[in-house]
Amino acid sequence: PxxxxxxxxxxxxxxxxxxxxxxxxxxxxxxxxxxxxxxxxxxxxxxxxxxxxxxxxxxxxxxxxxxxxxxxxxxxxxxxxxxxxxxxxTYTDHLPIEVTVSLSDGFDFFPSSRVNYAYTLFDAVRLVLSFEWEANDWKMTERIEYKFDSQQRISTKETTIDPTSTAERELVHYGYIQDDNLSIEMFLLWDDDLFDWVLDSKKHYYYNGLVSVPNTPAGPALALEMYPNPTVDAVRLTLENEAIVQVFSHGGQLMQSLLLQPGQMLDVATLPAGIYQVTAQQGADFYSGKIVKQ
CATH class of the missing domain: 2.40.128 (Lipocalin)
Incomplete structure (x- = not known):
């Protein structure tokens, strides 16, 4: 330490x-x-x-x-x-509004990717626009829009892949049992033929005293290395295989649960600044570590 x-x-x-x-x-x-x-x-x-x-x-x-x-x-x-x-x-009032990554050939830097953020009046991320540098210009590759309920909780998350061409769209509805404790997530896909959202899957959450209980195997947890740490938007986990990843707040509340592929970044851009516990399960192996979200 x-x-x-x-x-x-x-x-x-x-x-x-x-x-x-x-x-x-x-x-x-x-x-x-x-x-x-x-x-x-x-x-x-x-x-x-x-x-x-x-x-x-x-x-x-x-x-x-x-x-x-x-x-x-x-x-x-x-x-x-x-x-x-x-x-x-780039920041506004200590909130990152643009993150630009440039790659080097050893001598000069060339633009590679860019992410722009917009926020609500209560400083939660409401819009994320991702770009890649292509043909000497920025091409939008992904658009994520968040909407919130009256208690400032995320109510929907709409993701559009490749908005400038044949867009793939996904919509997630969030339901809560109490405070910020999720009760259900509903995943919907956009159907161009029906011109409407179609339910794809559901995920239910169960609690013990309103604190999420992750499905952790027996035995001690291995160290989960993540970088960059601290981070402003995303971290890379040093795992070689597909893993079930969960992110918990300091009080034990489940903030994220997803299946992460090797090389895929863990997106924490929408989380408030603070310290989070991250767990990952690969088969019988269980990993755990902490990240600092700026």
């Missing part, structure tokens, strides 16, 4: 059992450095890849308002350090 903080970490290591040499082998190491205000300054990650470590470094910069406006990522090869990407973040 970092100092007396229960949530920030200076370093973390992940090991796998090698049945050939009958010993634990390190596969991932993460080292963080913080400034005097406990803000993340640098992240150093080493990933073992068939005996050859892949080394990466991230540098976090903050503006005069204390917002993390720039993340620079570098690849380390021997004694050489090469820029690989940069993430520029």
């Amino acid at each position: 970092h100092g007396d903080s229960p949530d920030l970490i200076d370093s973390a290591f992940t090991y796998l059992w090698d049945s050939t040499i009958l010993d634990w082998q390190i596969v991932l190491s993460i080292r963080n450095t913080f400034d005097a205000q406990d803000r993340l300054q640098e992240n150093f990650t080493a990933i073992e890849y068939f005996g050859d470590p892949l080394l990466f470094k991230e540098i976090y910069s903050y503006d005069a308002n204390g917002d993390n406006h720039l993340i620079e990522e570098f690849a380390i090869l021997g004694n050489d350090v090469f820029p690989s990407s940069r993430t520029d973040i």
Whole structure:
């Protein structure tokens, strides 16, 4: 841990059992450095890849308002350090309204992706627009719109894939049993022929004292590494296979539950700033870790 903080970490290591040499082998190491205000300054990650470590470094910069406006990522090869990407973040009243990722060829940076956010009067994300750089212009690839009920809870989430061409649309309705505790999610798909929404599936939630109880297997949880951490919008989980992922608030409330594919980012953009517990289940293996949402 970092100092007396229960949530920030200076370093973390992940090991796998090698049945050939009958010993634990390190596969991932993460080292963080913080400034005097406990803000993340640098992240150093080493990933073992068939005996050859892949080394990466991230540098976090903050503006005069204390917002993390720039993340620079570098690849380390021997004694050489090469820029690989940069993430520029624009804020309004400490809320990120635009996140732009640019990739480097080792010399120059070129735009790659962009996400824009719009908020409600109570600072909840109401619109997310995702773009990719294509043919020297930004092409919208996804549009997500959230609507809220009178208690400022998400009532619907409408996702449109590739809005500029043949759009695929999904609508999720949320029902609550009490406060922010979900009782049901209904998933609907848009049917062009019927020109209407068609129910695809439902998901019901059950509680023990109105605190969600995740389906966790017996045995101790393994460390779940996620980066970047802290994050403003999404984190990548270091898992090699499909996993059931759940996100819980500090009080134990289930905030998200989804099936995450390898390489897929966990989107936490709509969650309020705070500390969240993330669990992942891969077969009989259970992983757990914490993220800081800025």
